[in-house]
Amino acid sequence: MSRYNVKETEAKWQEAWERRACFRAVEDPSRPKYYVLEMFPYPSGRIHMGHVRNYTIGDVIARYKRATGFNVLHPMGWDAFGLPAENAALEKKVHPAKWTRENIATMRGQLRTMGLSVDWEREIATCDVEYYRHEQKMFLDFLKAGLAYRKESWVNWDPVDNTVLANEQVIDGRGWRTGALVEKRKLSQWFLRITAFADSLLNDLATLDRWPERVRLMQENWIGRSTGVRFRFALAGRPDTLEVFTTRPDTLFGASFAAISPNHPLAAELAAGNPDLAAFIAECNRLGTSEEAIETAEKRGFDTGLTVVHPFDSGWTLPVYVANFVLMEYGTGAIFGCPAHDQRDLDFARKYGLPVTPVVIPADADPAAFTVGTEAYTGPGVLRNSRFLDGMDVESAKQEVGRRMEEAGQGERTTQFRLRDWGVSRQRYWGCPIPVIHCADCGAVPVPEADLPVVLPEDVTFDRPGNPLDHHPTWKHTTCPSCGKPAVRETDTFDTFIESSWYFARFCSPHAESAGFERGAVDYWMPVDQYIGGIEHAVLHLLYARFWTRALKQCGYLSVEEPFAGLFTQGMVNHETYKDAETGAWLSPADITRNDAGAMVRADTGAAVTVGRVEKMSKSKKNVVDPANIIDTYGADAARLFMLSDSPPERDLEWTEAGIDGAWRYINRLWRMVDEPPVALPAPGAALPGELSERAVATRKLVHKTIAGVGDDLEKFRFNKAVARVRELTNALAEIDGSGAGEAAVLREGYEAVVRLIAPMMPHLAEELWSRLGHTSLLAEQPWPRADAALAVDDTVTIAVQVNGKLRATLALPRDMAREAAEQAALADETVVRALDGKPVRKVIVVPNRVINVVV
RNA sequence: GCGGGCGUGGCGGAACCGGUAGACGCAUCAGACUUAAAAUCUGAAGCCGUCAGGCGUGGGGGUUCGAGUCCCCCCGCCCGCACCA
Numbered sequence: 001m002s003r004y005n006v007k008e009t010e011a012k013w014q015e016a017w018e019r020r021a022c023f024r025a026v027e028d029p030s031r032p033k034y035y036v037l038e039m040f041p042y043p044s045g046r047i048h049m050g051h052v053r054n055y056t057i058g059d060v061i062a063r064y065k066r067a068t069g070f071n072v073l074h075p076m077g078w079d080a081f082g083l084p085a086e087n088a089a090l091e092k093k094v095h096p097a098k099w100t101r102e103n104i105a106t107m108r109g110q111l112r113t114m115g116l117s118v119d120w121e122r123e124i125a126t127c128d129v130e131y132y133r134h135e136q137k138m139f140l141d142f143l144k145a146g147l148a149y150r151k152e153s154w155v156n157w158d159p160v161d162n163t164v165l166a167n168e169q170v171i172d173g174r175g176w177r178t179g180a181l182v183e184k185r186k187l188s189q190w191f192l193r194i195t196a197f198a199d200s201l202l203n204d205l206a207t208l209d210r211w212p213e214r215v216r217l218m219q220e221n222w223i224g225r226s227t228g229v230r231f232r233f234a235l236a237g238r239p240d241t242l243e244v245f246t247t248r249p250d251t252l253f254g255a256s257f258a259a260i261s262p263n264h265p266l267a268a269e270l271a272a273g274n275p276d277l278a279a280f281i282a283e284c285n286r287l288g289t290s291e292e293a294i295e296t297a298e299k300r301g302f303d304t305g306l307t308v309v310h311p312f313d314s315g316w317t318l319p320v321y322v323a324n325f326v327l328m329e330y331g332t333g334a335i336f337g338c339p340a341h342d343q344r345d346l347d348f349a350r351k352y353g354l355p356v357t358p359v360v361i362p363a364d365a366d367p368a369a370f371t372v373g374t375e376a377y378t379g380p381g382v383l384r385n386s387r388f389l390d391g392m393d394v395e396s397a398k399q400e401v402g403r404r405m406e407e408a409g410q411g412e413r414t415t416q417f418r419l420r421d422w423g424v425s426r427q428r429y430w431g432c433p434i435p436v437i438h439c440a441d442c443g444a445v446p447v448p449e450a451d452l453p454v455v456l457p458e459d460v461t462f463d464r465p466g467n468p469l470d471h472h473p474t475w476k477h478t479t480c481p482s483c484g485k486p487a488v489r490e491t492d493t494f495d496t497f498i499e500s501s502w503y504f505a506r507f508c509s510p511h512a513e514s515a516g517f518e519r520g521a522v523d524y525w526m527p528v529d530q531y532i533g534g535i536e537h538a539v540l541h542l543l544y545a546r547f548w549t550r551a552l553k554q555c556g557y558l559s560v561e562e563p564f565a566g567l568f569t570q571g572m573v574n575h576e577t578y579k580d581a582e583t584g585a586w587l588s589p590a591d592i593t594r595n596d597a598g599a600m601v602r603a604d605t606g607a608a609v610t611v612g613r614v615e616k617m618s619k620s621k622k623n624v625v626d627p628a629n630i631i632d633t634y635g636a637d638a639a640r641l642f643m644l645s646d647s648p649p650e651r652d653l654e655w656t657e658a659g660i661d662g663a664w665r666y667i668n669r670l671w672r673m674v675d676e677p678p679v680a681l682p683a684p685g686a687a688l689p690g691e692l693s694e695r696a697v698a699t700r701k702l703v704h705k706t707i708a709g710v711g712d713d714l715e716k717f718r719f720n721k722a723v724a725r726v727r728e729l730t731n732a733l734a735e736i737d738g739s740g741a742g743e744a745a746v747l748r749e750g751y752e753a754v755v756r757l758i759a760p761m762m763p764h765l766a767e768e769l770w771s772r773l774g775h776t777s778l779l780a781e782q783p784w785p786r787a788d789a790a791l792a793v794d795d796t797v798t799i800a801v802q803v804n805g806k807l808r809a810t811l812a813l814p815r816d817m818a819r820e821a822a823e824q825a826a827l828a829d830e831t832v833v834r835a836l837d838g839k840p841v842r843k844v845i846v847v848p849n850r851v852i853n854v855v856v
Numbered sequence: 857g858c859g860g861g862c863g864u865g866g867c868g869g870a871a872c873c874g875g876u877a878g879a880c881g882c883a884u885c886a887g888a889c890u891u892a893a894a895a896u897c898u899g900a901a902g903c904c905g906u907c908a909g910g911c912g913u914g915g916g917g918g919u920u921c922g923a924g925u926c927c928c929c930c931c932g933c934c935c936g937c938a939c940c941a
Contacts, residue, residue, distance in 0.1 A: 214860055218936060221859075226940075246941060259941095299939080325939045335941045343857090344939055418940055538936080646868045646881065654868075658882055666881090669896090720869070724880035731880090800876040805922045807876055834908095845921050851875040855921050 004671040004765075006635035013767040014115055022780045023066075023117045025073040027524045034070035035525050036062040037504055037564075039533030039541075040077045043103035043125075044084060047110045049573035049617055049655060050534065052627045056643040056761075057570055057719070058532045059116045063760035064714045066117065067784040073525050075507040076111065076118045078104050080127035081496045083161060085430045089462045096430040097458055100127055110628050114636045115763050117780070122510040126499035131506065132432040133453030134516030135498055140435060140446050141555040147193045150444055155423065157185040162466055163427050164189065190434060190492070191421040194547045198223055198417045200561070201546055210566035212650075215538045222539045224418025229402045230332065231411025233258060233308035236317055242266065242308055245331030245416055249405070250397035251338040253386040254359035256349060258308050258336045259301060259321045263328035270304050270322075277302055277322065284324045299348040300324045311410050312387070323348060331416055339376065346376040359386045360394060422544065424495045429460060429468040431493030439480035439487040448481050454489065467491055500541055501548035504528050504563055522558045531564040538569070568717060571652040575623040577612035586622040589657075614654050625655055637762035638663040644719040644761055667765055670730060670758075674751050674769045679738030681748040684774045688749070693740025700746055701791050702732050703753045708787035710757045719761070726757050748773070756785045801826045802853040803835040811852075819846045826852040 017023065027033075038058035041051055062074040078100075085096035092099070104125060111118075124131055142148040156165040158175035165175055165182060175182055194201075202223045205216045228247035235242055242258060260267055262284040271278040280302040301321035310316035318336065325344055326335055339349035340358040349356055360381040361367045367384050383389040389397045405411035425434065433454040435447040447454055457475045460468035469475060469491040480487040502516065509521040542564070549563045578587040580602065593603040600609040617624045630639050641663040647653040692700070706729040713722035733750045736743055752773060759766035759779050770779040794815060799822065801809040809831045813822060823844050826832060836856060843855040 214936075217860065221937060224937095224940065228941080244941085248941075325941090327940065330940045337941085342941070344941075347939095416940080535935085648869080651862095651869095656868090656882080659868085662882060665895095672896090721880085724870075727880055798876075802875085802922070805875095805920095810876060843921065845875090847875055847922095851922080853875080853921050 004668055004675075004768075006637070006667075006764075009768045010113070010115060010635050010637070010764040013764045014112065016767070016778060017115075017117070017780055020778060020781070022778065023062075023072075023074065023119050024121060025071070025075075025119045027521060028071050029524065031071040032069070033073065033525055034065040034530075035073045035504075035528045036065065036530050037075070037507070037528045037532070039531070039537065040079050040500070040503060041107065042079045042082060042084070043100055043107055045103050045106065047107050047627055049625060049627055051111075052114065052639055053570055053573055053643045053649075053653065054532060054534070055111065055114060055116055056640045057568070057649055057717075058530075059114075059118075059640075059763075060644065060714065060719060060760040061530055061532070062117050063763060063780070064784065066780075067759070067782065068711075069783065072117075073507065074116075074118050075122040075124075075510070076116070076120065077122075077124035077503060077507065077510075078107075078126065079496070079500055079503070080104065080125040081132075081431045081493075081499055083163075083428065083430070086428065086462070093462075095458065097127065100125075100430075110631075113628075113631050114640070117763070122507055124503065124506055124510050126432075126496075126503065127430070129453050129455050130513070131503075132456075132499065134506070135432055135494070135502065136435040136447070136452050136454060137449060138502070138516065138552065138555070138557070139494075140449060140452075141557075142192065142551055143446055145551070145555055147196060147551050147554070149191055149193065150188060151191055152186060152188050153191075153423070154184050155187050155189060157183045159183055164423065164425060187425075189423050189425040190436075191423050192547070192551070194422045194544075195417055195419055197547055197550045198225065198419050199415075200550060201419075201543065204546075204562060208562065208565075208567070211564075212567065212569055215535070215542070215567060215569060218538045219543055222419065222543065225415060226417075227413070227415050229398075229405055229411050230414045230416075231311060231405050233311065233318075233336070235320075236307040236309055238306070242320065242334055243332045244334045244336050245414070246336060247416075248338060248341060248398070249401035250383065250386075250389065250392075250394050251341045251359050252310075252312065252336070252401055253389065254338040254340050254357045255310065255318055255336045256339055256354040256357070257319050257321055257345075257352075258334065259323035259326050259348070260304075260335075261326040261328040261333040262322055262324060264322070264326075264333045266334075267304075267322045270306070277304070280322065284322075299344060299351060301348060301352060303352075311405065311408075319354075321348075321352075329420070330418065340372045341376050341378055343376045343378075346372065346374070350374070357385055359384055359389075422495075422547070424498060425492040426495055427467045427491075428493050429456075429462075431496055432456070432498065433469070434490045434492050434494060436490040437478060437480060437487045438490060439483060439485060441485060442480055442482040442487075444490075445480055445482045445487070451481070456493075469493070497541060497544045498548070501545045502552065504531075504545070505549075505552070505558065516557075519558070522560075526558060526560045527563055527565045530566045530568065532568045532570060534572070535569040542567070568649070570649050571647065572616045573653050573655055574614045575617050575625060575655045576614050577621050577623045579610045579612060581608035581610045586620070588622040589625055616652075617655070630660060634660055634664045635667070635764070637765045638667055641666065641723065641762055645723045646720055648720055649717055666727065666730075667762065669734075670754065671765065671769065673730065673734055674755065675772060677738070677744075677747055677751070678736070679744045679747070681751075681773070682745050684748075686745065686748075688745050689742040692742035692746065695736065695740055696742045696746040699732060699736060699743075699750060701794065702729055703746075703750050704787045704789075704791035707753055707757065707785050708789075708792045711784065711787070714760065722757075723761065726754060729754055729757075753785055755779070756782065797849045799826075799849065800851045801829060801832055802851060803832060804855060805853060806835075808832050808835045815849060817848075819848070822846055822848075822852060826854065 036058055038054045062072050066072045080100050085100050088094055088099045089096050139148060158165050158178055158180055160178040160180040174180060202225055205219055208216060226247050228245055229249040230245045232241035232243045262281040267281060271281055301323040304320045304322060306320040307317040308320055337345035337348060339346040339356040341360055356372055358370055358372050361370050361384050362379060362381045380394055383392045383397045389400060402413040433456055435452060435454045437445050437447060439445055457472055460472055462468055464471055476489040476491055478487055478489055505517045505522055508525040509518040512518050545563050550561050552558050553561055578592050580587055591603055592600055592609055595601045600611055601607060602609060615621060627639060638660060642660050706725050709725050710722045736747055738744050738747055755766050755769045767779045796812050797815050799811045799813050800807055801811060809829045811825055813825060823846055839856040841854055841856055845853040
């Protein structure tokens, strides 16, 4: 018995595909295109199981779509700028460029062993000047279009990384990478006007019907649109006004106070002459935004002594508080409080003894008796105690107040977003230089297009904290493009989310020199038909990419608005965790073995091991399995099969030794079956004989059902079901000894079907078996098999017979049998008769080809 | 707190539109081959019961001839957001 030589075989077919350039993508307007893209990897050093899962899923889609006639673009590249390279520079004294390029080389080699149907000629790395020079140009165009601007602003400062973080990089008041408590600093920063597209980014989510619902929801919440009225209170005894934003202008006659944020300019002004207030503000800021603080923070305020005048009654004034729950970053940093209809305002009012006047009464409540206790009423109802609004519903009252405000010039109806503009300046070295020069006289001047690219210098040192670009002896010194005087370059670099905001377009023409991409190529390939990646990018990356695409469109670069027509978010790869029972130290799966008693112990010492929860593979918990080792031992196909079996792709997958063994066993079983058939098979392409045994006919039916089923499963990302179906067919084929009429021919048909159906999942094995079946063509270039629709349906069906809904028998009957005949057959069945026990039949329900229910 | 998702054998998971619950795999057990083991092959198996049969999809109720699937209430787990006026 020969054995399947994985290593040789996988290498052989990878070379064959390469030689034939099977996966090279060429624009061809006469054919329908399909762009499959997995989120490109950060070159961290080695590939991990998450990559294997991601790229396996993408490759199945790419190979399947190619076989079904699409012109497929399936590229690969590197998200190569970013902090880890600088950390490596500090820790290991390696230059970030060297570290990054070496990692890319390693990981490229590892990905190649997976046998991905990738067009490697399109490979890009975002740290190459050939890549990032184009985003410098885009940025200049955004500047001209008013989509980029500079503003002095408070930034989140990570004291460990010495860098600015975006709001979304701050989690519970801590840096997302370092976990360090974030500080506030004021710096001049570049911003991209993502809010200019807030409406479009929100509304067009509805058109993304091939995106997961929850991703759309998360983006919707992130953008956070709300409509309301922005208006100005007159401050009693002062010439200025206090501007507030409200979504409930209808409750204006229920107002009992106004409140401003501790960071509001007015608060700062008042604090200057009031030490108590200054102390209160300082305390609010100290509390910060930490998880605990928000959860338990009590509503607290400080009465400023100022009052504002009610906009519709000059004789009515409201006290102005500084309140800890009012955010400076949202709206105007000031509100009016209506306790009866807002829980926060109610908590506040109860604490400070402010009046609570209900002005919206539920339709079914008695207006005279309706009161608000400890819970604010936020539902619909009829306006009361509200003068000219009395009797209106909430919506009309909102509009009426807005209208009157606008008439009086006191305010206007507006839309407010939670989304803020995207701060893109980073005080880092390993990123794309921001193409701007600072001149003492002319200010921030864009680098002229002719002077692009601004190349990131590589001769830098990391011996001092802060940004090496800043310390570089010559790099930043230049002359002002506007006045010619000495000036300095911007030493900040771009947020690396910028590179990943347009790489999908670059893949369309990765070698274009005069522009980031050629118009014709992008028009042909974009949008990405199927994008695949982790859920962790649900908001940031995907929102930025959607924004950048809109900005590019506005600047005339391309014609699409949505970069990703379809999105699939895969689950994580998990593994059991292990700890030394005595020391509590995490142990890697490689350190564990089973002793003779079957217990988990340390392989080195034999000491007892505690088996912990199944968790996401992570270095910190040491529960990682290196895919390179797996591929080296079992081959790429086994790893790929394991990734696709059992767990649906959107769910988490538990990596187990038993699972990879199972995959390996199946590969060998299939190989043996095809390599040593029970009878000699007819030549490839030979016609089926006219006479077929009953078993042969049944097998053909299963073959064609499986072909139809697997295609359907792959279309719907049900890879686990596709695998199950193919295994079912394999089991059936293994039963056939070839002795009956026509069985040898049916075995060939069946083997070929299995081989072709597994090709997207296990391409090397499939290619090898295809060749062993006598074909000289490459399977990678063969079309997807077609199911014979006539064979894919059964002419005998198994019908369940129930008595009062309980299963009593199953009958094999011809498909589409007449109801009466089916009913007779059911009533004649022995077990059914016994179950009826002579009782009169009241009714018989017949569901054709499925079930017969006898009711007694 | 708000929003979303999930709950099926020992385990991962199937079950199209309300119609035979447990496909496929893992683990387990028995048998064959072997001096033996591994590998491989054959077979068993939701649970209770000797059989007849009964019970079973987190729990309780409902709709229906029929419910894992639909409706109501409850429990548990996971994810996202978090004072957004």
